[in-house]
């Protein structure tokens with residue numbers, strides 16, 4: 001893993017120390033690329049965009065920008081143990097508490113109904129990207145094909161090197177939850193989970209497992225990689241469910 005919970009928690013404080021935030025934003029302008037101390041480039045959005053996003057409501061009534069979040073213009077690669085990025089090597093196991101388990105290769109994934117969507121993503125390290133574009137297959141469609149049993153209550157996303165993330169079934173079946181393989185009009189970059197990742201826009205981004213290898217429907221909850229390392233089991237950005 002490229003960062004421990006302690007380093008993750010420290011990163012946003014370094015970028016946006018709350019007392020110095022105004023000074024910080026005066027010193028840079030929108031589009032400025034800021035190199036963080038820990039490495040990695042941040043592209044800052046305009047602070048007026050940020051205030052506007054705080055004041056704007058989503059169709060579900062929640063603010064566009066969840067509490068404590070700041071805008072970035074682009075996804076920031078957050079690291080992780082990269083799996084095989086080649087579409088040829090891709091296998092997605094859809095299994096668990098289902099009557100019809102199956103495995104999809106990349107062509108199989110592309111043969112499922114494709115959804116193109118615009119959505120916002122929120123990282124627990126306090127950055128948000130508004131209006132990101134992804135293409136992929138709804139977890140709801142994968143579930144329907146697998147004939148999920150009534151006893152299933154969770155989805156466990158399984159990824160390379162044993163990374164997992166747990167999501168309550170009813171939330172994983174939301175239309176915005178995808179197995180995504182394209183981002184901003186191009187195949188997913190390796191750092192962002194190529195060839196396919198989970199996308200759960202309305203929970204903190206750690207739930208969106210990159211280098212996805214499986215979607216497991218489960219009777220019992222199974223806290224995953226970050227959930228067993230001090231992070232919240234549910235991860236709702238509007239409730240600031242950051243730490244467990």
Ligand SMILES: Nc1nc2c(c(=O)[nH]1)N[C@H]1C(S)=C(S)[C@@H](COP(=O)(O)O)O[C@H]1N2
Nearest residue numbers: 076077078080159163192205206208209210
């Ligand atoms: N397999 C895997 N998926 C992962 C991670 C990881 O370490 N391994 N990190 C998570 C975290 S903490 C975040 S914030 C997002 C970051 O996605 P990005 O690198 O595309 O911005 O991926 C999530 N998915």
Ligand SMILES: [Mo]
Nearest residue numbers: 078123124206
């Ligand atoms: Mo994260």
